[in-house]
Amino acid sequence: MKYLLTTCFAFLLISNSGFAAKRPNILFIVADDQSPFDLKTYDPNSPLDTPVIDSLAAGGIVLDGAHQMGAWCGGVCTPSRHMIMSGRTVWHIPDKKEPGRNPVSADPKKVPRDLANHTMAAVFNAAGYDTMRTCKNGNSFAAANKKFTVVHDAVKRGGTDETGSAWHAKQVLDYLNQRETSKDADPFLIYFGFSHPHDTRDGKPKLLAKYGAVNHKNKKNLPAAHPKQPRLPASYLPAHPFDNTDMNVRDEVGVKGVWKNRDENTIRNELGREFACSENIDIQIGRVLEKLKAMGELDNTYIIYTADHGMAIGRHGLQGKQNLYEHTFRVPFIVKGPGIKPGSRAPGNIYLLDVLPTLCDLAGVTPPKTSEGLSFKKVLEGKQATVRDILYGVYCGGAKPGMRCVKKGDWKLIRYESEKTGATETQLFNLAENPDELLIQHHDPKIVALSGTKPKPGQVNLATDPAHAEKLKEMQKLLQEEMHRHDDPFTFSSKK
Numbered sequence: 001m002k003y004l005l006t007t008c009f010a011f012l013l014i015s016n017s018g019f020a021a022k023r024p025n026i027l028f029i030v031a032d033d034q035s036p037f038d039l040k041t042y043d044p045n046s047p048l049d050t051p052v053i054d055s056l057a058a059g060g061i062v063l064d065g066a067h068q069m070g071a072w073c074g075g076v077c078t079p080s081r082h083m084i085m086s087g088r089t090v091w092h093i094p095d096k097k098e099p100g101r102n103p104v105s106a107d108p109k110k111v112p113r114d115l116a117n118h119t120m121a122a123v124f125n126a127a128g129y130d131t132m133r134t135c136k137n138g139n140s141f142a143a144a145n146k147k148f149t150v151v152h153d154a155v156k157r158g159g160t161d162e163t164g165s166a167w168h169a170k171q172v173l174d175y176l177n178q179r180e181t182s183k184d185a186d187p188f189l190i191y192f193g194f195s196h197p198h199d200t201r202d203g204k205p206k207l208l209a210k211y212g213a214v215n216h217k218n219k220k221n222l223p224a225a226h227p228k229q230p231r232l233p234a235s236y237l238p239a240h241p242f243d244n245t246d247m248n249v250r251d252e253v254g255v256k257g258v259w260k261n262r263d264e265n266t267i268r269n270e271l272g273r274e275f276a277c278s279e280n281i282d283i284q285i286g287r288v289l290e291k292l293k294a295m296g297e298l299d300n301t302y303i304i305y306t307a308d309h310g311m312a313i314g315r316h317g318l319q320g321k322q323n324l325y326e327h328t329f330r331v332p333f334i335v336k337g338p339g340i341k342p343g344s345r346a347p348g349n350i351y352l353l354d355v356l357p358t359l360c361d362l363a364g365v366t367p368p369k370t371s372e373g374l375s376f377k378k379v380l381e382g383k384q385a386t387v388r389d390i391l392y393g394v395y396c397g398g399a400k401p402g403m404r405c406v407k408k409g410d411w412k413l414i415r416y417e418s419e420k421t422g423a424t425e426t427q428l429f430n431l432a433e434n435p436d437e438l439l440i441q442h443h444d445p446k447i448v449a450l451s452g453t454k455p456k457p458g459q460v461n462l463a464t465d466p467a468h469a470e471k472l473k474e475m476q477k478l479l480q481e482e483m484h485r486h487d488d489p490f491t492f493s494s495k496k
């Protein structure tokens, strides 16, 4: 009997490792601060060239409704990366206090003490995967990052190969070369993070020249205009029209090359820098994909491309990531891999916190019980269009309660309230009719002349339009419900 059991056990081990050899690899690529609308996949008018990312989209699926749930601090990266690693919602992740910036503590009872043991690398290590990561340092979930077996993190935002995005690619290439040499046959999960296009956006000289941009450093003058610079964004404004509760956060006033400037030269130059850095990321991804192809691993690898959150750079008169407009609330999300139909597209309605349970689902790994995300594997397989109907977003790194948004169907509500200044504002958009969330200020002929965007008459904030009073009420109620459901510690005091 004992012999029989041992034999059975040995057989199970063999069949297990036989299965292991066929398990898919995962290459999870994260850019730092990139609006989906920078990419041609999301905005065909964008001059940004990303042939490698385009080829991922052509060979896989593009999600139009990928979001990051938000942030309770100015460093939006921090909660975003906690959610990616843990699969938990924004009020259920460990907090980071920012000195002098009104920290909000997530209820410790709602944050599992040993959460790091149930995060991406820990879960995949336990399932027999080899895990490796490279990314920027800081504004991240350090305890979870340490769980990767191989870690090469550093902030690389320079304009050379050693100081820029090529460094991150080199870490992945070195790791793949080592695997090749040691004939390592275990499946792998590689977290391939970049430090760019987050500022300072010091691009490589050739790519900067392509987009007519310079690494502008002198606060006393404006960068020169150049015909090759990207045009102003469709939702460009020279100033945000009201106090959004955090107008003086570092990203809105302190980014080198932009500062408080929102003039045409500054914004077009900064977009040129962003695009130079983003094209370099594309080139670096290309090097890694070539290597996977040469190793014969490419077809058995799920490649995910995303960013930790979007970015404004001149859209709505904002510069940073501390807002809930679509350009910032949404993220690019492209997946190519086994079983995914080339050239497919779906809304998905996902959050980045759904990534962990989805990777588990794709790899046949049991997701951690601490994860609150939903697997969107069926969306990737074309069997389902979305995983949820309602999306909720938070930003309260400045005054409280700050900003909240809710989306359902074509409709989106954004509320603002500052206990510091007493400012309140409500925005209601029909995203099908007004996808860029254009405001009355965008209709000013001077703005139209600058941006080249001629809004249609109904493309405004509809919150004060009596014709949409019922919809406004419905969305306000929905937002309240979502705030409650997600353990949001704040409420709006104003009726507006």
Ligand SMILES: [Ca+2]
Pocket (backbone or CB within 6 Å): 032, 033, 076, 077, 198, 308, 309
């Ligand atoms: Ca970021």
Ligand SMILES: [Ca+2]
Pocket (backbone or CB within 6 Å): 130, 184, 185, 186
């Ligand atoms: Ca191994």
